[in-house]
Amino acid sequence: MITNRRSEFKLDWLILPLLGAVVVLLLWQMASTTWSKDLPGPLRTWTASKPYIMKPFEKRGELDQGILRFTWYSLVLVVKGYTVALLVGTPIGFMLGLSKFFSKSFDPIIQILRPVSPLAWLPLGLILFQKSQPAAVFTIAVCAMWPTVLNTAVGVRSIPQDYLNVAKVLKLSRTRTLFKVLIPATLPYMFTGFRLSLGIAWLVIVAAEMLTGSPGVGGFLWQEYNALIYEHIILCILTIGVIGFVLDRLMSLVERRFKTV
């Protein structure tokens, strides 16, 4: 019975996702022809987006560039903010995990700052840095930091006592204990945090660009909304989704490599 099913659906990994996509496209088409005339249908979206997809790196003007060029701008900004988030978040996580004093002092503040939306941080960034780019980096860093901080702290706290005993018996110095025992033992947790942080960083960049109007996928989206070219909004949404998915996949590949240790 089970083997029969298997052989019937040999291509189910290909056919079923295609089936899902077709269903969504049909619903989309129906929606655009019946109750929302402003929503462009799939075909119109494709024709309007074609120049942006076919020549993804072309620069025709400051606000009229290929979609991958915009993506590249966004990614550069994300990488900057994400790097800051990791560089700041990992040590904070280690201190939270290692020191009860530090953890008791700062955990409440972290729990309060953690759920704050990126939209709330951005104005503060603009006040602090006056320019939109550093403000966006700041916002990404502040929002994306928390999963790294918390996961690292949990990782450090759950290091088995055995490993710490080894360090004690060998009388490893503090730095050697950190690099030989604490960091390797925490790596799997850290990478889970890194992956979640990257997801958040990508969420934040779009919001930040929309608010600051800087060039990038999010900025393009907002500008095309103002220019009433709704086809491009859908193009941007799909691009953001695909890039986010690819980033998550890449990060989980790296994560899996460390999980096996």
Add this chain to the structure above:
Amino acid sequence: MAFLELKTVSKGYGSRSEVLKDINLEIERGEFVAIVGYSGAGKTTLISLIAGLIKPDAGTITLNDLEITDPGPDRGIVFQNYSLLPWLSVFENIYLAVDQVFCNWAPARKQQHTEKYIAMVNLTPARDKRPGELSGGMRQRVSVARALAMDPQILLLDEPLGALDALTRSTLQDEIGRIWEEHKKTIVLITNDVDEGIYLSDRIIPLSAGPNATLGPSIAVPIPRPRDRKAINHDPHFRQIRREVVEYLLGVGGRRHVTVSRKLFLPDIEPEDLNAPRSILGSRRRPIRRHEIRKETLESHS
């Protein structure tokens, strides 16, 4: 003064009554002493005290006339759960210890030293494997090699073979015996296996059951070495020592006081009767609650 000396050592955890009480122990240099006791008697606490991982509440522990205050590489420990770092290979695990203890040696010498100890426990083919790829017995050998490579003054073995199967166990017992003959290190072996203790040691000491566990009389093992596993079972000394140790553990010193201080409440549910017919729709039967069961008693007046 003895090489390792414990004087009226006591240790308790928090509000619980003391785990170890009035422990007195003297071990001479080069001696192989086995301490046997029930699991949960405080054997690991005792070894952690000697290792310096925990501090005694009362009493003193001295090694070579120096009081033990913190852990250090002069006391090599082999833990029951191996305590190998899983992200390092066999070589790297041992090298980490060698590198730390002999920090002023040239790298080539450290490497050679590490290789020597890997060879000593017959693990050269598995040199670059991670602990996760090794069997329990092999991991424990790595652990022994790591402890010996530090060239400690005393080797503390905390139920090193407790988690192994019987066959691996006896092979490793022989290996520990051989290593002791070669190195003549002072060894404290903690075990729950009386036969293992007698087979390996010069002196065997029973530890009474906790709480308030304490050491019983020390019994010398005058069986000549090298010992033969098969013949030893018929050795009159062996039987005599075995009887003494077991009697102590089962007798006054080892009587366990078990008191249940909590009343246990059973959940308000009865086992389901799987033979009872199911409804066609396959709906779940109501659970049978204890307090809902009506008992009918028939009283007959004849």
